[in-house]
Amino acid sequence: MKTIIWSLFILxxxxxxxxxxxxxxxxxxxxxSFGATLPNDLGAVxxxxxxxxxxxxxxxAAWIQSIHAGLVAFIEALTQTVPYFASAIDWLxxxxxxxxxxxxxxxxxxxxxxxxxxxxxxxxSRTNQRSEAS
Numbered sequence: 001m002k003t004i005i006w007s008l009f010i011l012x013x014x015x016x017x018x019x020x021x022x023x024x025x026x027x028x029x030x031x032x033s034f035g036a037t038l039p040n041d042l043g044a045v046x047x048x049x050x051x052x053x054x055x056x057x058x059x060x061a062a063w064i065q066s067i068h069a070g071l072v073a074f075i076e077a078l079t080q081t082v083p084y085f086a087s088a089i090d091w092l093x094x095x096x097x098x099x100x101x102x103x104x105x106x107x108x109x110x111x112x113x114x115x116x117x118x119x120x121x122x123x124x125s126r127t128n129q130r131s132e133a134s
Contacts, residue, residue, distance in 0.1 A: 001118045009111040013104060020100040024093050031089040 001122070002115055005111055005114045005118065009107060013107060016100065016103055016107070020096060024096050027089070027092050027096065
């Protein structure tokens with residue numbers, strides 16, 4: 001049981017690390033690609049992207065249009081925050097890694113507590129089996 005707990009810890013930590021690494025690379029890519037400014041017509045570019053025909057078979061067209069309009073509004077709001085984002089880009093990657101470290105520490109604590117609980121639950125049953133055998 002302890003092996004399962006530690007295996008889950010390693011698996012979850014690997015996924016957590018991978019997501020963090022992808023996020024940092026995405027932030028760096030955005031910083032290198034756009035710098036301090038995004039294109040002004042980014043919302044208009046998104047408006048011109050057609051809805052895939054296969055998606056229209058599964059999802060209502062009105063719902064797709066509402067999601068599309070929401071994305072356009074989000075992109076336009078994002079365009080207004082780019083100057084603040086550009087000034088924060090230098091410390092955003094270390095901040096992401098600090099959040100990763102907090103998550104890893106919390107996961108380690110939960111794993112140690114689970115290890116201890118499994119150990120404390122298994123010990124009395126082994127002691128009872130030995131005393132019954134005598």
